[in-house]
Amino acid sequence: MDEYRVIESPAAFDDAVARLIGGEGPIAVDAERASGFRYSQRAYLIQMFRRGAGTFLFDPPQIPDFSALQDAIHGDEWVLHAASQDLACLREVGLDPERIFDTELAARLLGMPRVGLGSVVEELLDIKLAKEHSASDWSTRPLPQSWLKYAALDVELLVDVRDRLAERLVETGKVEIAAQEFEAVLHREAKPPAAEPWRRLSGIHAFRSPRNLAVARELWLARDALATELDTAPGRLVPDASLLAAAKAMPSTRRALADLREFNGRASRSELDRWWNAIERGLTTTDLPAVRVPSDAPPPPRAWAARHPEADARLRLARAAIVEVAEQYDMPVENLLTPDHLRRVAWSPPAEATAEAIRAELTALGARPWQIEATSQTIADAFVEASQSVQDATTSPS
Known part of the structure; x- marks a missing residue:
């Protein structure tokens, strides 16, 4: 079995940069964090692979300057x-690409299950x-x-995956869609x-x-300060449920807090003074x-029927029509159009629900050109139908 080594010295780093420059084609990149263990979201390992160069596992805490790699x-x-x-x-460490190929996003656009x-x-x-x-x-x-073998495999196969996905994007006519995404x-x-x-x-x-x-x-503020100081995930000190249990009980003494069974976690008793001081601040502020x-976000759609029946009709009809378009494109509906964009346009539509007006609204919300082209007319048609259905319902004899 190949033994993987972590790059942590200046000499090893310079050698890796030179070898990556000498490789060919795209560069597979991945990063491993310590989410759930550390407070920060920093990278604790950065993996790269390039054909003709090999696999490289960088140790960011030991490498003070990635600029030579970024420049290369x-x-x-x-x-x-x-x-x-x-x-x-x-x-965060100075590595920032100009072009990417996102294999997860490409798989979504291709409708992979x-x-x-x-x-x-x-x-x-x-x-x-x-x-x-x-x-x-x-x-x-x-x-x-x-662990290093696991991390290396994440990038060693990624360029092959990219090539297969790129072929499928060509076959399905989705190259430009993927590029925009x-x-x-x-x-x-x-x-x-x-x-x-x-x-x-x-x-x-x-x-x-x-x-x-x-x-x-x-x-929460007291826990966050301690988590920052220790670089530990806050939930590992005291879980959210324990903070809420204490906030609900509002104990009147330090002893009552210590006796609260639902207030647990590895720092719940060792830092009891910290938590009691926080509760006192909350009780007296x-x-x-x-x-x-x-x-500024619309209310939850479940409330629309009672609060804004016409908006509810717009959303229901437009959503159903967008689902049909997504099926034609063979991709998840949320990739065809961000659900929040549709909700916002349905709640506060333009004065005239024309395709051109819908295009302007979606553009302002940040929808991509291909999404606007695929959905604006469909949404406009659904809004017109919704308006007519609400008007018919209000004018029809009871």
Whole structure:
């Protein structure tokens, strides 16, 4: 069995850069993080493969400057599987491609039933990939050989997968569609940080009291500060459910918090003073959070029939028509058009529901040209039909 070595010295790094320059064709790229173990989303291993060059496993914490590698390969096509998951941590170390081929996205556009890397490799190459280390703690050092082999295989087969998918894109006439989608992924702006990230606590939507919300907020902030300090995933210190249990119970003393059985986790007792201080801040603050947060997003569609019957009719008819178009394109409906785009246009349509007006709305929302071409007339027709059906319902004798 080949023994894989991690590149962590300047000499090994320079040799890898030279060999990658000497290779040919696209460069397969992947990154391993320690999600669920570490607070940060940094890359703890970056894998690359190029025909004629070989496989390279870089140790980002040990490499202070990736600029020589970036300068050497940034203009080449990089092949990634689910690129949106890895681009941020690659950019964090200075690796940023100009062109990508996203094998997961290509598989979706081709209507493949399963698009995980293992499934795509098995269908296209008839090779079974073991995925036993996908959720491992990649900040572990030294990395075991079995993990390195797993990581290497993720890129060693990726260029072959890319070539098979590219052939199918040509056969199905989807080359331009894929090109637009790859560009969209590459240039998609990162979401701005949430104004109140503590509201992401799982289950907090059930709270209706500003005081309970204040306690939950202070507990979340205290946990987040400790997780940042220790570079540990917050849920490994105290789970969300435990924070919410304490915020719901609102214990009046430190002892009551210690006795709360639902408040558990590896740091629930060792950091008890921290949590009690947070609860006290929540119990006494005058800065009470709002129960409901203003949003420019439409309400959940289940509420539309009662609140806005015409919008409900628009969405139902347009959604059904879009499903038919997606079947014609042989791809998931969410890849044909982002569901949120359709909801927003259905909730607040242009004054005249013409195809041209719908095109303008979808363009403003960020839909790609091919998506607009495929759906704008269909949506316009559905909106006209919805308007007529609502008008008929209101004018027909009871």
